[in-house]
Amino acid sequence: MGIIELNDIYTAYEGGDKPVIRGLSLCVDPGEYVVIGGPNSAGKTTLLESINGLIKITHGSAMVCGLDLRRHGNAVRKKVGYVVQNFYFDPFTPFTVEEVVLMGRYGRLGLLKRPSKEDFEAASKAIQLVGIEDLAHKTIGTLSGGQQQKAMIAHNIAKEPEVMMLDEPFSNLDFHAREYLQGIFKQVVRSGTPILMVSHAFDGLPDIRIHLVVMNKGRIIYDRECDSKDVESIIRKECAVNEDARISH
Amino acid sequence: MLEFLIENNVVCRAVEAMVFASIACSILGVIISRMNLSSIGFTMSHAAFAGAAIGMYLETSAQIAAIFFSMAVAALIGPVSDKAKMAADATLGVLFAMSMAVAIFLISYLQNMGRGLSAGSLLFGNVVSLYREEIYALLLVSAITVIFVLAFYKEISSIMFNMKIAEASGIRVKVVYYILLFIIALSVSLTLNIVGGLLIFVLIVTPASIASQFCFNVKSMFMAAPLVAISVSAFGVWAGFKYTLPIPPLVALLLTGVFAISVILSFKRRINYKKY
Ligand SMILES: Nc1ncnc2c1ncn2[C@@H]1O[C@H](COP(=O)(O)OP(=O)(O)O)[C@@H](O)[C@H]1O
Numbered sequence A: 001m002g003i004i005e006l007n008d009i010y011t012a013y014e015g016g017d018k019p020v021i022r023g024l025s026l027c028v029d030p031g032e033y034v035v036i037g038g039p040n041s042a043g044k045t046t047l048l049e050s051i052n053g054l055i056k057i058t059h060g061s062a063m064v065c066g067l068d069l070r071r072h073g074n075a076v077r078k079k080v081g082y083v084v085q086n087f088y089f090d091p092f093t094p095f096t097v098e099e100v101v102l103m104g105r106y107g108r109l110g111l112l113k114r115p116s117k118e119d120f121e122a123a124s125k126a127i128q129l130v131g132i133e134d135l136a137h138k139t140i141g142t143l144s145g146g147q148q149q150k151a152m153i154a155h156n157i158a159k160e161p162e163v164m165m166l167d168e169p170f171s172n173l174d175f176h177a178r179e180y181l182q183g184i185f186k187q188v189v190r191s192g193t194p195i196l197m198v199s200h201a202f203d204g205l206p207d208i209r210i211h212l213v214v215m216n217k218g219r220i221i222y223d224r225e226c227d228s229k230d231v232e233s234i235i236r237k238e239c240a241v242n243e244d245a246r247i248s249h
Numbered sequence B: 001m002l003e004f005l006i007e008n009n010v011v012c013r014a015v016e017a018m019v020f021a022s023i024a025c026s027i028l029g030v031i032i033s034r035m036n037l038s039s040i041g042f043t044m045s046h047a048a049f050a051g052a053a054i055g056m057y058l059e060t061s062a063q064i065a066a067i068f069f070s071m072a073v074a075a076l077i078g079p080v081s082d083k084a085k086m087a088a089d090a091t092l093g094v095l096f097a098m099s100m101a102v103a104i105f106l107i108s109y110l111q112n113m114g115r116g117l118s119a120g121s122l123l124f125g126n127v128v129s130l131y132r133e134e135i136y137a138l139l140l141v142s143a144i145t146v147i148f149v150l151a152f153y154k155e156i157s158s159i160m161f162n163m164k165i166a167e168a169s170g171i172r173v174k175v176v177y178y179i180l181l182f183i184i185a186l187s188v189s190l191t192l193n194i195v196g197g198l199l200i201f202v203l204i205v206t207p208a209s210i211a212s213q214f215c216f217n218v219k220s221m222f223m224a225a226p227l228v229a230i231s232v233s234a235f236g237v238w239a240g241f242k243y244t245l246p247i248p249p250l251v252a253l254l255l256t257g258v259f260a261i262s263v264i265l266s267f268k269r270r271i272n273y274k275k276y
């Protein structure tokens, strides 16, 4: 049984005239590295936010981490890591990187519980793993975009999630940082935690089998395993074919 | 409670009232300003004001009516603004205008009927003739505020960092948010007749703004804001009695003065010109 099982789901935004995700089905197994590609506004971000219940599914069934998403959204979010695409922390945000990374543990702790030694250890391990020890005591809003992205990745690694979702995590990172983080993601996948990664940068993909999902207009148009070096060319081809199909109509 | 420090009973109660009101309002203010909820605080304080006017009109307790009315407004604000949509701002504007209209309508009406005098304290506050029960109520609400922040520190700090990231990490953002709205409503309506509807906002916003000039860390902001508020308002009460000045506006002016000084002295605006 897959760790994510979406069956013919629909997702709509309040006030939107039609659903953004339309009849989408997807199954993700433990240890898979899923790359989600596709043109802008294909619905990639919306898909990720449907999987952790930030956006309500209006139709269809979804099981995530063995839980019915429509009934246990909050419990699912405790188990699913999510690095959001767009964030902005103003320079006066009164939190250090260390505190922000520790916050990754807060959801799982539940109400009224204080973080324990174990939580602090998980946070400092995540900071080391991502390689931002030197930033730990800096205020998060004063860092560069790429450094903030690393902090948010550490926040989610500290969470020790059962599924890790990342939405264009490389948009502000140089190629060195991309390759370094891809190495970490390879370890995460090896340990059995699947990764769902929305990205347009495929140069540093780890040399493992990739579960490639290509989206267009709220639907999945390609859903197969492939070699990491073929990811970019397949996405190009699928999107081009689809464009032709649209024009010929 | 502070009789051992201050002999004069009236002064003592005034100090106690201002201190407890300062604790509750300034701590909530730290959360409110970080979350850009200032307009909610503003709306809520005017809702309490309208509630108190309704209480006077009905000849029941102004304070209890203020609590009920501002709770009702909090219940309306919640569902609309918890999604942080554009529309929330407009809704707050409507509720604010409605509250002011209700309050002014009733106060003018009561004045025409020759019952208008007591409304003055709602507008301008009154620290001179306070009942013991009012002090206890303020003590209770400042205790509730402190306990709320300590008990939900994880949740509150995550939400102050970023609502969406807090929700994605599995925090029940809405529950905490609703509790916060109700505590704001409670604090505001109990503080109303002490500092007055027009100045209550000063106690919420200014200490937090002063603290944010010097603190880089949310924990120190939660300590600094109430400390500033307590010392300024205690000083204000003392100076007000000594020189027979109206206390709430005096405290408001003092806080604003401290804010101005803190902006000038702020660490955060200091640029390091040293070459390394
Ligand atoms: N908050 C929102 N309200 C209404 N429509 C939205 C919202 N967010 C995204 N959309 C719409 O959903 C579609 C998919 O967006 P998104 O999932 O962000 O695409 P992608 O991440 O693939 O670029 C877009 O057409 C966009 O306009």
Ligand SMILES: [Mg+2]
Binding pocket: A044, A045, A046, A085, A167
């Ligand atoms: Mg996107």
